[in-house]
Amino acid sequence: MNKFWPLFFCFWPIVAVVAFWISPAMNWWFPGMAMSPLGQQIDNLFYMILVIVGLVFVGTHIGLGYVLFRGVAHEDEKKSWFSHGSHKLEVLWSVAPAGILLFMSLYQLDVWMRYRVKSHFPDEVQPIAEVTARQFEWRIRYPAPGKALMPTPQPDDLYTVNDLHVPFGRPVMIRLRSMDVQHSFFVPELRIKQDAVPGTVIPIWFETVDEGDFDLTCAELCGWGHYKMRGRVFAERESQFQHYLKTLQAEQDYDGVRELGSTGAQIAEYSRGPHKQAGH
Numbered sequence: 001m002n003k004f005w006p007l008f009f010c011f012w013p014i015v016a017v018v019a020f021w022i023s024p025a026m027n028w029w030f031p032g033m034a035m036s037p038l039g040q041q042i043d044n045l046f047y048m049i050l051v052i053v054g055l056v057f058v059g060t061h062i063g064l065g066y067v068l069f070r071g072v073a074h075e076d077e078k079k080s081w082f083s084h085g086s087h088k089l090e091v092l093w094s095v096a097p098a099g100i101l102l103f104m105s106l107y108q109l110d111v112w113m114r115y116r117v118k119s120h121f122p123d124e125v126q127p128i129a130e131v132t133a134r135q136f137e138w139r140i141r142y143p144a145p146g147k148a149l150m151p152t153p154q155p156d157d158l159y160t161v162n163d164l165h166v167p168f169g170r171p172v173m174i175r176l177r178s179m180d181v182q183h184s185f186f187v188p189e190l191r192i193k194q195d196a197v198p199g200t201v202i203p204i205w206f207e208t209v210d211e212g213d214f215d216l217t218c219a220e221l222c223g224w225g226h227y228k229m230r231g232r233v234f235a236e237r238e239s240q241f242q243h244y245l246k247t248l249q250a251e252q253d254y255d256g257v258r259e260l261g262s263t264g265a266q267i268a269e270y271s272r273g274p275h276k277q278a279g280h
């Protein structure tokens, strides 16, 4: 019976290690596969840290198990003893974690810079849309088809809410702003999480590897309606993306009086869900 507690305390670390081991295969760590190359690099950093933490965890629990089993095996040694510390040990367990933390901070610098530091962004990346967070929606401004996004709104800009369309297979940039309080632009499948801060414009770039649609949520408790600040990111073929912009333009220019000609037909076609169709 006196082996119960040592066994009990050693059982849970073993369960934890098994769970850690099978988690990647079961897809328990992440909200699906990373759909961007940078997201995959971020996942690799996560696994690197997980391995280090896992080794420390296993090591300390082997130590704990040893002490527990030794304790029950040597009933005669039950009397406690006091230590005034060991200089060597103190140095060792201060320097080793400091070294590991330093290694982790240097190792991730490259990914961090590519993600956040403007001078390390891909050369060809251009802003394709401005996303303005407000209580409680994502307002999106695109330039007219064939034009570049200007820092200030232009008369022929295109507007929509909550549905961000982007072409996949090339890096794209959005300019992130906030109209009221602090929000956070969070696309879990692309591993993007960036605060939207009132008074600043923050560029975010990403490259989606395949077509698909992904959740866009707000990751900053921004008020009573925070829960409903939910949008979608549609990654589509370049031709589909251009088609989407043209449809948005037609929709915006439609005065409601014209006959249901080509413009109306285009709107009707799009409202049937063209992003699910093949490109045009």
Ligand SMILES: [Cu+2]
Pocket: 133, 134, 182, 183, 184, 218, 219, 220, 221, 222, 226, 229
């Ligand atoms: Cu929000």
